[in-house]
Amino acid sequence: xxxxxxxxxxxxxxxxxxxxxxxxxxxxxxxxxxxxxxxxxxxxxxxxxxxxxxxxxxxxxxxxxxxxxxxxxxxxxxxxxxxxxxxxxxxxxxxxxxxxxxxxxxxxxxxxxxxxxxxxxxxxxxxxxxxxxxxxxxxxxxxxxxxxxxxxxxxxxxxxxxxxxxxxxxxxxxxxxxxxxxxxxxxxxxxxxxxxxxxxxxxxxxxxxxxxxxxxxxxxxxxxxxxxxxxxxxx
Amino acid sequence: xxxxxxxxxxxxxxxxxxxxxxxxxxxxxxxxxxxxxxxxxxxxxxxxxxxxxxxxxxxxxxxxxxxxxxxxxxxxxxxxxxxxxxxxxxxxxxxxxxxxxxxxxxxxxxxxxxxxxxxxxxxxxxxxxxxxxxxxxxxxxxxxxxxxxxxxxxxxxxxxxxxxxxxxxxxxxxxxxxxxxxxxxxxxxxxxxxxxxxxxxxxxxxxxxxxxxxxxxxxxxxxxxxxxxxxxxxxxxxxxxxxxxxxxxxxxxxxxxxxxxxxxxxxxxxxxxxxxxxxxxxxxxxxxxxxxxxxxxxxxxxxxxxxxxxxxxxxxxxxxxxxxxxxxxxxxxxxxxxx
Numbered sequence: 113x114x115x116x117x118x119x120x121x122x123x124x125x126x127x128x129x130x131x132x133x134x135x136x137x138x139x140x141x142x143x144x145x146x147x148x149x150x151x152x153x154x155x156x157x158x159x160x161x162x163x164x165x166x167x168x169x170x171x172x173x174x175x176x177x178x179x180x181x182x183x184x185x186x187x188x189x190x191x192x193x194x195x196x197x198x199x200x201x202x203x204x205x206x207x208x209x210x211x212x213x214x215x216x217x218x219x220x221x222x223x224x225x226x227x228x229x230x231x232x233x234x235x236x237x238x239x240x241x242x243x244x245x246x247x248x249x250x251x252x253x254x255x256x257x258x259x260x261x262x263x264x265x266x267x268x269x270x271x272x273x274x275x276x277x278x279x280x281x282x283x284x285x286x287x288x289x290x291x292x293x294x295x296x297x298x299x300x301x302x303x304x305x306x307x308x309x310x311x312x313x314x315x316x317x318x319x320x321x322x323x324x325x326x327x328x329x330x331x332x333x334x335x336x337x338x339x340x341x342x343x344x345x346x347x
Numbered sequence: 348x349x350x351x352x353x354x355x356x357x358x359x360x361x362x363x364x365x366x367x368x369x370x371x372x373x374x375x376x377x378x379x380x381x382x383x384x385x386x387x388x389x390x391x392x393x394x395x396x397x398x399x400x401x402x403x404x405x406x407x408x409x410x411x412x413x414x415x416x417x418x419x420x421x422x423x424x425x426x427x428x429x430x431x432x433x434x435x436x437x438x439x440x441x442x443x444x445x446x447x448x449x450x451x452x453x454x455x456x457x458x459x460x461x462x463x464x465x466x467x468x469x470x471x472x473x474x475x476x477x478x479x480x481x482x483x484x485x486x487x488x489x490x491x492x493x494x495x496x497x498x499x500x501x502x503x504x505x506x507x508x509x510x511x512x513x514x515x516x517x518x519x520x521x522x523x524x525x526x527x528x529x530x531x532x533x534x535x536x537x538x539x540x541x542x543x544x545x546x547x548x549x550x551x552x553x554x555x556x557x558x559x560x561x562x563x564x565x566x567x568x569x570x571x572x573x574x575x576x577x578x579x580x581x582x583x584x585x586x587x588x589x590x591x592x593x594x595x596x597x598x599x600x601x602x603x604x605x606x607x608x609x610x611x612x613x614x615x616x617x618x619x620x621x622x623x624x625x626x627x628x629x630x631x632x633x634x635x636x637x638x639x640x641x642x643x644x645x646x647x648x649x650x651x652x653x654x655x656x657x658x659x660x661x662x663x664x665x666x667x668x669x670x671x672x673x674x675x676x677x678x679x680x681x682x683x684x685x686x
Contacts, residue, residue: 139486210402226521227521229521229522230522230532233373234372234373234374234375237402238402238404241374241402241404242404251513252513252515252517252518253517253518253519254518254519254520254521255518255519255520255575255579255582256512256513256514256518256579256582256583256587256589257529257530257533257579257582257583257586257587258520258521258522260509260533260536260537260587260588261532261533261536263507263509264369264507264536264537265369265373265536267415267418267507268369268370268372268373268374268415269373269374270411271370271411271412271414271415271417271418272410272411272414274504277509279471282471283471284471284472284474284475285475285478285479287475287485287486288475288479288485288503291484310402310404313402
């Protein structure tokens, strides 16, 4: 079984890209399944079901979906094996753009959209930087100039990645993407012992643990303050 | 090479590859005071805290820098080569696997080809085949040749060398910038050799196309539909590196469409235009008729159609004149139309 880890900011078009790509896999006779990770709510599973794609969803609730992903991925793979999938795709959107759920030895795909603004590549960190393939969407609604600037900035952040443009509405580019994803040689049985490509942020403070009161004396753990002395260039 | 780049002084690197500035900027690395450090020393000077805060993986940075340098140099090299002198489409199949009947279709710069056919007939697929430089490995089975040869894979995978630039009706500017700043940013990312000159040419060309003039300080999001389209076309013609331009209709509002197509052609672009507007379709040298996923026919624009185009062109000018009269507050008269 092939495993593909798809990540990207909310509403960047991950589901549309996966649906279009899965259609191309289906034409090749490859059985594809999807596990969708989200935070509070998703009904994307219905979209997959409608296309006859086996789907499972996991809501992380109070946790970050990417952390939740890391603690559940073993079971996800077991589910995919049981479904006898040729390709298992996981889809998740982190909360803060800081995490990346990619694993060593497993293709990682980052989906970002032109509409999110040209400073996005700089903002989203390891999720973009450590991806193997970057898929840029919504190119049909911004100008050619903005598309080119956006792509150039993605390349500056992740020069080693293959950058693909996919139109989630017409499907243009999805077939081409699908040819880069399936690897006949790869057969993932278990992920035991594999590693995340980049550590998740160490954000453990009292507010992570449910504190609601504001004030210095309620702030415990990994607490960081804005630097008010120097220029705020780094912020 | 990784070993040697690590030992290079930051100042030397920046001097040799000025575009690295953008690499450092996009990766949130501040290098102002590091001129005399080697790359290795600079990376080692970052504190553990900074590395964690900025989510960096410093072991990988030298390698990424090399990738980036290679990509940019390839891009600059291609620009100098002026590399596309023809694009050839070899036939594949329709959706029902019936072979396409044309022998081959060769497109050259400064040539306009229109594409007609119902929605869903396969226009997007044709374009995708071109963009991917298909080698009988897409659902249509078509093959694309560049300069009469099997294309280099760089057209598929190099992110800065896209074969096709696209302009469609749904496109908008989304950036919060004035026209000048906008063009400066685009020129910088394209590494234009003479940005000032290029920007001036785009401004002049765009104002030439737009029914209503605009200034450098106008925010791009505040441009009218016609002005936006004019700026997008001028910018794509003059600044985009893509040798092929695909246009999806140009609505007949506030823009001189004839001049727009002529501008693209004068910049040596191969122009494809998907349209059902008779004026635009006949402006083309030939048109491709798409049906059921396949290229059904290729029709050169015949002499009768050229005569018709003259009349359509008169009508177009008449309507533009009426529009501009309305804009300037004039009353219109029955004699304004003489057809």
